Amino acid sequence: MITSDQIEAWIREIEERPASAAGILRAIAARLAELDAWNEELLADNIALRSGERAEEYEKRIASLEYQLEMLGRQVGQGAPALAAAPEGASLLLFNPRGQVLRLNLQPDALKPAARLAAFTQPLPPDSPPPGLLVTSPHEELLFVFDSGRAITLAAGKIALAEGDLSWQGAYRVDARPGEELAAVLPIARMAMHEACAQVSRRGCVKLMLKASFESFVARGTIGAGVKRKPDRTAALVFCAREGRLALATREGYLLGMDVAKLPFAPEEILQLSVSDHVVAAFSPGSKASILVMTNVGKVLHREAAWLEPAISYKSRGQAVFSPARREAGVRAIGAAAVDEADWSVALRADGALLAFPVEGLLASGAVDADSQAAGLLSFAAFSPQG
């Protein structure tokens, strides 16, 4: 606030040292211009408030908070409506390291075996990193994590829905800084339901953040790069219970389980990888019955959750899920998840088509449909329609 005493002091300065006048005038003019611009912003805000636009925004926010409340309700056993059965359906997100994000509406009636959900206008370049897939609620709050360790939050509903054929051109772009790449996306509305979050790097480093620390890192907008050395980068973030287990799946077909209680609080290499290998998926099995690994050739590998034994020391190699012969034949894992029979999955084919598959069908047949096997798969994600 500018007081009359201050104004008197400025005038006195000009009277005593007229040479100061130009500087003082310039400073006041610059401040005036700044305040004028600010005033315009406030007036525009006021108009938005009066016209109800702001109220709409708040309504969306309330819906998002209600969703979070439902999630908490489930935690205390009050039940919640199914994810895909919600009136708005679920949201399927595709994202790439450039920070481009596409959001599709996933209606419950679209979930049919081998149903084509959407397709890119062109096949995806084979040498570019495969896009990430995530199924979540449109009311979810998403945490976008960059390879620099910076993290920003955004409501899923704020990303405009993609319509028709898919193309990265015109996709929503998260605020990546020069030189930064988007590394992972994590729905964080459920943060309150978990005790910890594990940050997993492509080269098998893990850093455990307890809930309080993780919340404060998120509030500060940086969770740390989570790597021991570059060019390693974050591959996934996983919420877990302190008594639970973390599972990592690698491209060359190894699975490693480790008790969360044993995970380090600073990045440590818990999984030893060959030079050509990297982590493709990380998850906490929880109470799910099975672990499903999807390969690039469309074959599905299924293991009972109990099959995965917890590693007792860091730098373990993990348990192989397919044979060296298959590995030599070029079979690679593209994703893995802990699943129940009632769950669903989505897979992105090399020709750009995006398809849905029931987990029950995948477990029964051990593969996706023949067309998809022929086309080859790039990305995979499983989700529970129960939210």
Added chain:
Amino acid sequence: MSLRVGIDFGTSNSGVAVSDGSRVRVLPIDPQNLVPEVVKTILYITRDGEALIGQEAVELYYRQNIGRQRSIVKKWVGEVEYHGAEMFYVTDVYAYVDELAPGRLLQYLKTALRSEGYEGTRVFERFYSTTELIAIYLRELKRRAEALLGEEIEGVTLGRPVRFSDDPQRDRRAQEALAEAARQAGFRSVEFELEPVAAALFYERTLRRPQDALIFDFGGGTLDITIMRLGSPQEREVYASGGIGIAGSDFDSAIIRRRMLPHFGLGRVEGRPEILALINAVSDWISLPELCVPSARHHLQAAVKAGVAPVQLKALESLIFNDLAFTFYRAVEEGKIALSSQGASVIRLKEAGIDLWELYTRGQFEQDIREHREKIEQVLLETLQAAGREPGQIDAVVTTGGSSNIPVFTAMLARIFGAGKLVASDAFSSVSAGLGIRAGQSAKS
């Protein structure tokens, strides 16, 4: 020829200079500082034993201490024997210690040299003597200087005040401790030169006949005044020296108290001592991270909710909890420095929750530091008196140190001694430069 540097190990700021005989160079020893040739005499030792100095130390201190967890525990530190009239008992003494403190910030290392009874301090589990602490600081200065010069430094010419202490024994011990610290830091040869002589060395080299000069060394932490005979090393005689612990950092505090605190709620908050304590603590940079505790946030948020100076207290909350202290104090210092060359400057801090804009004039600044100026004038006249000299008998007034550029002090000296007698030496680094010249001469000989 072995390489020798001059080091001005000051109470608040230090500097390193080197001379090749024809040219003296004050090294940009602290690239992160506003003036890279000056490095704050501050040491920060982390829990894992890492030691940082200067601006790096200040920044890490802020980074590690703002928003961190604290766990205050009661620790036994010793016992006290009480002897009363007819009573005698021994009681335990406890201190409240933050066991999660990530590091310890140490200042005024030079003052510790002359303190009777102060042997050193415990930093976490280790006791460091004063000599060790200074050695750590000097070792880092040496390392940085060697990195800049690209060769190993053998010797050092250290500055020393005319008197560390009035007690000759204590004075000798202080110099010995400083010499030992330099040796521990890796300097194989150590010599001393009086700081005012170093400050006036440039000037002395231009003299054709001896003169009585007053050296007005006015830096960031203290004002040192020396009245001495200059001309040649044989003619040198110190008539009197004096000084006062008022300098640049006190002016920054005065600006904050008078002009900045209203932006954080001073004058608008009544009957809330806990909030007033937070507001008043802003003027002390070292205490700001200590305010970063949940109870402070709770008090501020409750006051904002109650509508008590909401804009100002929100700004205060942002200053304390958003790691803005360093930016804030720097903005104030920059505003003050600008006033040495212009009539007004803007002190600006626009960050989340803060939009601080203060158009600050030289007239306001002079008003804010009037008390300090009066004390300084008094010390100056007392030193003159102690030297048995009248202002008219002083042939030259050599000014050095960043604060000597402040127009109100230049005007004060001109009024007392006459403008023609003022000789401005290099404001920020003439002591360092003088010591560098002396080091160059020693290396040659």
